[in-house]
Amino acid sequence: MSIVEKAFLGSLMKAEYLLKDTIIQPDHLESTRHKEIMQKMIELNRTGKSIDLITFTTLPNLESLGGMSYLSELLSYADLVKFNGMEKLILDQWKEREKRNILTLAAMNDWEIGKVITQLDKINQIKMEDHTSLQQALADIYEAPWEEQKQLKSATTGIKKLDEVTGGFQNGEVTILAARPSMGKTDVMLHFAKMSGWAGYLPLVFSLEMPEKLITSRLMASTGGFNRAKMRDPKGMLSEKQKNQWSDVIGDLGGTNIQIFDGAGQSIAEMRAKTRKMMNQFPHKKPILFIDYLTLIQSSQSYGGNSHSQVTEISKSLKTMAKEFECPVICLAQLNRSVESRASKKPMMSDIRESGSVEQDADLILFLYREKYYDKESDNHSLEIIVSKNRNGPVGTVAVTYSEHTGKIEDQKETKHSHI
Numbered sequence: 001m002s003i004v005e006k007a008f009l010g011s012l013m014k015a016e017y018l019l020k021d022t023i024i025q026p027d028h029l030e031s032t033r034h035k036e037i038m039q040k041m042i043e044l045n046r047t048g049k050s051i052d053l054i055t056f057t058t059l060p061n062l063e064s065l066g067g068m069s070y071l072s073e074l075l076s077y078a079d080l081v082k083f084n085g086m087e088k089l090i091l092d093q094w095k096e097r098e099k100r101n102i103l104t105l106a107a108m109n110d111w112e113i114g115k116v117i118t119q120l121d122k123i124n125q126i127k128m129e130d131h132t133s134l135q136q137a138l139a140d141i142y143e144a145p146w147e148e149q150k151q152l153k154s155a156t157t158g159i160k161k162l163d164e165v166t167g168g169f170q171n172g173e174v175t176i177l178a179a180r181p182s183m184g185k186t187d188v189m190l191h192f193a194k195m196s197g198w199a200g201y202l203p204l205v206f207s208l209e210m211p212e213k214l215i216t217s218r219l220m221a222s223t224g225g226f227n228r229a230k231m232r233d234p235k236g237m238l239s240e241k242q243k244n245q246w247s248d249v250i251g252d253l254g255g256t257n258i259q260i261f262d263g264a265g266q267s268i269a270e271m272r273a274k275t276r277k278m279m280n281q282f283p284h285k286k287p288i289l290f291i292d293y294l295t296l297i298q299s300s301q302s303y304g305g306n307s308h309s310q311v312t313e314i315s316k317s318l319k320t321m322a323k324e325f326e327c328p329v330i331c332l333a334q335l336n337r338s339v340e341s342r343a344s345k346k347p348m349m350s351d352i353r354e355s356g357s358v359e360q361d362a363d364l365i366l367f368l369y370r371e372k373y374y375d376k377e378s379d380n381h382s383l384e385i386i387v388s389k390n391r392n393g394p395v396g397t398v399a400v401t402y403s404e405h406t407g408k409i410e411d412q413k414e415t416k417h418s419h420i
Contacts, residue, residue: 002030002031002034002093003077004086004089004090004093005029005030005031005034005090006034006073006074006077007077007078007079007082007086008024008029008083008086008087008090009034009037009038009041009074010074010075010076010077010078010079011078011079011080011083011086012038012041012051013041013051013052013053013071013074013075013078014075014078014080015078015080015083016045016050016051016052018080018083019041019042019045019051020045022087023087023091024038024087024090024091025038026038026039026042027094028090028091028094029090029094030093030094030097033065033066033070036064036065037065037066037071037074040056040059040065053068053071053072053075056068056071095123095124098123099120099123102116102119102120102123103116106119114280118280122276154167154168154169154170154171154328155168155169155195155196155199155201155286155288155328156168156169156195156196156199157169157192157195157196158191158192158194158195158196158409159191159385159398159400159409159411160411161398161400161411161412162385162387162398162400165387165390165393165394165396165398166364166387166390166392166393167392167393169192169196169288169328169330169364170328170363170392171286171322171326171327171328172322172323172326172327172328173322173328173329173363173364173391174318174319174322174328174329174330174331174361174362174363174364175328175329175330175331175362175363175364175365175366176294176331176332176333176352176358176362176364176365176366177189177330177331177332177333177366177368178332178333178334178335178347178351178352178365178366178367178368179334179335179347179367179368179369180334180335180339180340180347181334182373183368183369183370183373183383184368184370184383184402184404184407184409185292185293185332185368186210186215186218186292186332187218187222187402187407187409188368188383188385188409189205189290189292189330189332190205190215190218190219190222190407191222191409192290192330193205193256193258193288193290194219194222194223194253194256194258196288196328197255197256197257197258198255198256200285200286201285201286201287201288202257202259202278202279202282202285202286202287202288203256203257203258203259203287203288203290204258204259204261204274204275204278204287204288204289204290205258205259205260205261205290205292206261206266206271206274206289206290206291206292207260207261207262207292208262208263208264208265208266208291208292208293208296208297209264209292209293209296210262210292211262212260212262215260215262216260217231218407219253219258220249220250220253221406221407221408222406222407222408222409223249223252223253223408224242224245224246224249224406225403225406225408226238226242226406227405227406228405228406228407229405230242234246257282257285259278261274264296265296265298266297266298267297267298267299268297268314268317268318268321270298271289271291271321272321272324272325275287275289275321275325275327276325279325286326286327287325287327288327288328288329288330289321289322289325289327289328289329289330290330290331290332291318291329291330291331291332292332293331293332293333293334294311294314294315294331294332294333294334294358295307295310295311295333295334297314299313299314308357311357311358312357315357315358315360315361315362316357316361318331318361319361333352333358335347335351335352335367336351336352338350338351339351345369345374346367346369346384346386347367347368347369347386347388348367348388349365349388349389351367352365359389362389363389363390363391363392364387364389364390364391364392365387365388365389365390366385366386366387366388367385367386367388368383368384368385368386369383369384369386370382370383370384370402371384381401381402381403382399382400382401382402382412383399383400383401383402383409384397384398384399385397385398385399385400399412400412401413
């Protein structure tokens with residue numbers, strides 16, 4: 001059995017903190033017994049137990065792990081100084097094995113070359129080296145004052161004033177779009193998705209609550225200016241003029257390349273896999289992810305019903321995903337009911353459920369507010385987009401014109417409501 005794996009496991013037993021730091025997973029190890037031992041370490045660690053020899057002696061299946069003598073042998077190989085080198089060796093060996101597996105499978109099943117490359121790429125994405133020395137970073141920008149800057153294309157929000165304030169959705173950044181039910185969250189999200197699609201991005205909509213048919217129907221209504229109620233029976237309810245527009249609207253929407261995934265309870269891991277798959281299908285487009293909505297995302301553990309830990313895990317994973325794919329991630333969130341009991345119904349940061357971690361991890365936080373929703377008599381038809389946190393610029397409010405009947409969102413002609 002590989003000595004480097006023994007030394008790796010021995011080092012973990014000797015210095016437990018390394019288990020949290022290492023990027024090696026049990027599956028990266030070659031020996032089945034070593035996989036089991038590392039899996040056991042992870043389980044013990046998760047339940048708050050130590051992973052030293054004494055704890056191992058209490059395990060009922062000690063013999064299947066090689067017994068006491070084998071675990072003592074592992075400990076004798078421990079070498080904390082060389083730990084980083086061991087990780088690299090284990091990863092390299094794993095990559096070699098995976099590469100051989102892929103090439104064998106490819107030969108047996110006659111894969112096309114694109115698929116082979118994609119699969120090989122996946123292995124390569126796991127890497128140890130992600131550090132840059134400041135000297136290197138400075139050398140890279142040495143010529144900057146004399147070089148033409150490549151225009152960083154960000155995804156437009158499709159709302160002129162909002163683009164001015166935020167610079168559009170930035171790659172690698174997480175936007176939280178939060179509001180009470182019926183404020184127009186989904187309509188705003190679909191507006192963002194269409195606009196970024198027309199601007200050349202690949203919008204991926206992960207809808208954990210609303211089925212695809214309803215999303216498509218909403219996109220048709222807002223793009224064509226059709227009353228949503230008529231969409232239930234287009235043949236009976238649309239006017240001749242609207243029927244004549246129908247195929248043009250379909251053509252326009254087709255140009256957004258929006259992809260819809262409407263499975264309930266999708267996890268971040270599933271979203272990543274689907275995103276990667278789409279990136280391979282559309283190699284020349286940058287994805288932009290829309291998730292509806294935060295607390296419906298399946299977390300990797302149950303946390304005994306502790307929603308704070310769940311939200312923290314998900315919020316961190318959203319940021320990791322945005323950085324990994326270098327794309328914008330926009331996630332919707334429900335606000336809790338505390339808004340309703342206040343005199344001022346305008347949302348605040350503390351209205352986001354379990355807001356602490358979300359507030360910390362998000363780069364941009366937008367709240368939606370419609371005066372007309374609370375005051376039916378009001379003739380103010382605007383929807384206010386409140387920029388409550390903005391890592392790249394000012395906070396403030398942008399007002400847009402919103403039609404509840406079609407879900408259409410437009411820039412306001414006059415600027416009287418907007419104060420930035």
